[in-house]
Amino acid sequence: xxKITLGAMPFMSVMPTxxxxxxxxxxxxxxxxxxxxxxxxxxxxxxxxxxxxxxxxKGIEENKTFSLNIPSAxxxxxxxxxxxxxxxxxxxxxxFRSFYGKLKTAPLAEECPINIECRLFKSVDCGSHLLxxxxxxxxxxxxxxxxxxxxxxxxxNPIVYAQLTYFDVGKQVDRAFSxxxxxxxx
Amino acid sequence: xxKITLGAMPFMSVMPTxxxxxxxxxxxxxxxxxxxxxxxxxxxxxxxxxxxxxxxxKGIEENKTFSLNIPSAxxxxxxxxxxxxxxxxxxxxxxFRSFYGKLKTAPLAEECPINIECRLFKSVDCGSHLLxxxxxxxxxxxxxxxxxxxxxxxxxNPIVYAQLTYFDVGKQVDRAFSxxxxxxxx
Numbered sequence: 001x002x003k004i005t006l007g008a009m010p011f012m013s014v015m016p017t018x019x020x021x022x023x024x025x026x027x028x029x030x031x032x033x034x035x036x037x038x039x040x041x042x043x044x045x046x047x048x049x050x051x052x053x054x055x056x057x058k059g060i061e062e063n064k065t066f067s068l069n070i071p072s073a074x075x076x077x078x079x080x081x082x083x084x085x086x087x088x089x090x091x092x093x094x095x096f097r098s099f100y101g102k103l104k105t106a107p108l109a110e111e112c113p114i115n116i117e118c119r120l121f122k123s124v125d126c127g128s129h130l131l132x133x134x135x136x137x138x139x140x141x142x143x144x145x146x147x148x149x150x151x152x153x154x155x156x157n158p159i160v161y162a163q164l165t166y167f168d169v170g171k172q173v174d175r176a177f178s179x180x181x182x183x184x185x186x
Numbered sequence: 187x188x189k190i191t192l193g194a195m196p197f198m199s200v201m202p203t204x205x206x207x208x209x210x211x212x213x214x215x216x217x218x219x220x221x222x223x224x225x226x227x228x229x230x231x232x233x234x235x236x237x238x239x240x241x242x243x244k245g246i247e248e249n250k251t252f253s254l255n256i257p258s259a260x261x262x263x264x265x266x267x268x269x270x271x272x273x274x275x276x277x278x279x280x281x282f283r284s285f286y287g288k289l290k291t292a293p294l295a296e297e298c299p300i301n302i303e304c305r306l307f308k309s310v311d312c313g314s315h316l317l318x319x320x321x322x323x324x325x326x327x328x329x330x331x332x333x334x335x336x337x338x339x340x341x342x343n344p345i346v347y348a349q350l351t352y353f354d355v356g357k358q359v360d361r362a363f364s365x366x367x368x369x370x371x372x
Contacts, residue, residue: 006325010230011337012223013256013344014355016199037198037223039235040312044196049225070199073359080366124308126226139192151197153348158199160346160355162339169200169346170356173259180266
């Protein structure tokens with residue numbers, strides 16, 4: 001295998017596609033994002049990177065709350081639309097029906113099968129982006145997408161984001177914490 | 187759609203599967219991880235959550251450098267193995283051939299098609315986990331996995347992680363920054 005250097009770039013292989021929800025000036029707003037992951041097990045935390053100039057950032061700073069909403073692949077048009085237009089130019093409060101959970105100020109998109117309701121724990125200034133780390137206070141889920149009390153990926157049918165393209169989840173390669181048992185020293 | 191609450195849990199729909207590389211006591215060590223994403227565009231940054239008790243955490247704290255190595259689906263056994271055993275119990279320095287880039291102390295796994303070489307920018311104590319935010323100083327790529335100077339996901343064939351299972355990337359759903367143009371107000 002021959003390796004070459006490509007320079008510094010903000011690369012990650014695959015990422016989740018989601019909608020960051022925040023109330024801005026009292027109105028729900030949703031922004032498409034993919035730069036998100038889990039940040040901590042206990043307490044449960046997630047994080048998402050948001051460009052400082054984004055309208056959504058104002059809402060998160062204002063309320064210290066936000067949501068991460070997981071759309072299904074069949075919601076790709078509405079989802080991508082939220083990334084094409086800014087809430088500063090267009091009222092995005094009607095694209096999804098919003099409801100509120102424990103925090104009262106983090107709008108949750110009703111149509112998305114999973115909503116992660118977060119209280120802002122810390123925002124880290126990284127340069128062009130703020131990395132918002134949020135404590136998960138509640139997971140709201142479509143009953144049709146839950147198996148044994150947990151969100152079920154095969155029912156959610158989430159959108160994988162990679163190199164400017166939305167994909168669905170492919171076939172199972174192996175089981176985690178299991179596949180490695182087949183390892184034999186070279 | 188009927189919604190129920192599932193309580194607070196560290197949930198994310200889909201995540202990348204990768205190996206966090208760090209030198210611990212002068213030896214390369216690789217730890218399987220999925221809680222990672224891009225943290226910033228400019229400068230380019232990535233982040234990864236690592237349990238405080240992990241052997242890898244010692245190496246990152248020691249050198250202030252680390253790497254994120256993206257394996258292919260055909261490396262799932264070696265990859266998962268690195269998550270089953272701790273470097274404190276087993277020397278994992280021979281599972282992959284290591285090489286070094288600009289930083290000299292962040293081991294890069296030769297067999298992985300993409301290596302993201304990082305200088306520690308900040309570590310955020312979230313509770314059980316430290317969220318390591320690293321500035322990307324270089325991307326090393328297998329020449330066979332590059333198209334037009336960028337890593338090519340279709341050639342890398344990365345592993346998607348979701349609910350304790352490894353998946354491959356499925357079929358294209360739509361194009362980002364494009365699908366939303368089909369949106370019409372309801």
